Amino acid sequence: MVARSSEVRPTAVRHSASPKAGGRRGRGAGRLAGLGLGAGAALVLLTGCDVGAAFDGFGWPQGGISAESRRMYDLWIASCIAALAVGVFVWGLIFWCIIRYRKRGNELPVQTRFNMPMEFLYTIAPILIVSVLFYYTAVVQTDVEKRTPNPDVVVEIVAFKWNWQFNYRDGLGKDANTVASVLGTSEVIPVLVLPTNRSIRFEETSKDVIHSFWVPELLFKRDVFPGKIRNEFEISELVTEGAYVGRCAELCGSYHAFMNFELRVVSPEEYEQFLAAKRGGRSTQEALQSIGEDPYATTTRPFETRRTESNFNNAAGTPAGAGR
Numbered sequence: 670m671v672a673r674s675s676e677v678r679p680t681a682v683r684h685s686a687s688p689k690a691g692g693r694r695g696r697g698a699g700r701l702a703g704l705g706l707g708a709g710a711a712l713v714l715l716t717g718c719d720v721g722a723a724f725d726g727f728g729w730p731q732g733g734i735s736a737e738s739r740r741m742y743d744l745w746i747a748s749c750i751a752a753l754a755v756g757v758f759v760w761g762l763i764f765w766c767i768i769r770y771r772k773r774g775n776e777l778p779v780q781t782r783f784n785m786p787m788e789f790l791y792t793i794a795p796i797l798i799v800s801v802l803f804y805y806t807a808v809v810q811t812d813v814e815k816r817t818p819n820p821d822v823v824v825e826i827v828a829f830k831w832n833w834q835f836n837y838r839d840g841l842g843k844d845a846n847t848v849a850s851v852l853g854t855s856e857v858i859p860v861l862v863l864p865t866n867r868s869i870r871f872e873e874t875s876k877d878v879i880h881s882f883w884v885p886e887l888l889f890k891r892d893v894f895p896g897k898i899r900n901e902f903e904i905s906e907l908v909t910e911g912a913y914v915g916r917c918a919e920l921c922g923s924y925h926a927f928m929n930f931e932l933r934v935v936s937p938e939e940y941e942q943f944l945a946a947k948r949g950g951r952s953t954q955e956a957l958q959s960i961g962e963d964p965y966a967t968t969t970r971p972f973e974t975r976r977t978e979s980n981f982n983n984a985a986g987t988p989a990g991a992g993r
């Protein structure tokens with residue numbers, strides 16, 4: 670007679686050494702493998718369609734305009750899908766255990782301590798998951814960081830309190846020559862014009878303190894250091910034309926928040942025309958107009974800094990910042 674009554678074996682631990690229990694364990698393992706395969710197949714199918722857009726990018730900013738930003742976005746979406754697949758699998762197991770092994774009496778269910786295959790799975794599965802995530806992260810990071818020997822466009826970013834200068838260069842490094850330049854002022858936001866479909870090297874340097882060059886749509890920012898350091902990065906191509914606000918992302922002083930610029934992405938032909946106009950002595954605004962672009966920034970505006978003498982140590986008691 671099977672001991673089911675609490676009167677007979679109130680604290681009995683039923684061992685799973687019987688052939689019947691072994692068969693049940695075999696079926697359980699088969700079910701687990703089936704679930705794992707199903708989750709894997711779902712993952713492959715889901716990554717084939719634009720799941721990210723349907724779920725608002727899982728919190729990741731959408732609308733990246735460089736090839737690199739799109740690869741980072743894809744990595745994020747794939748990681749989220751993998752995390753969700755693991756989550757659904759684990760939640761499924763938890764709820765299945767809660768229902769399947771809910772208390773039906775005082776008898777303990779089958780105990781699976783020292784189940785070596787199971788413990789091996791617990792150990793190896795997380796290592797495999799982390800290894801796959803690490804591999805793809807390393808691949809994308811290397812791709813984002815890569816630099817080519819002959820980029821199509823080289824632009825020097827010069828940051829200073831509290832504006833930007835963009836120098837179009839005829840080669841790499843500090844010894845190359847500037848062929849055209851865009852300089853921001855308190856009244857005019859500097860517009861950095863760049864082409865689609867071209868590789869672009871950015872070489873950054875600062876005149877004073879540490880700044881940070883940031884265009885949110887590139888999903889990338891890089892610190893700009895003073896001194897001899899030329900901080901560099903490269904994008905393989907810009908894919909979407911348009912106007913995008915750029916900012917300083919490093920607290921660099923009182924007017925840090927006013928240190929905006931605009932990235933204007935145009936076609937390669939328009940870019941060449943813009944550069945030719947600049948080289949011909951036209952102002953940035955005239956050169957922009959000559960290619961049919963808005964002469965002034967459209968995504969941000971100059972900020973009134975109110976930097977006048979009366980801001981500093983004035984005896985009249987005018988609050989600092991009141992200015993003119």
Ligand SMILES: [Cu+2]
Pocket residue numbers: 828879880881917918919920921925928
């Ligand atoms: Cu700054």
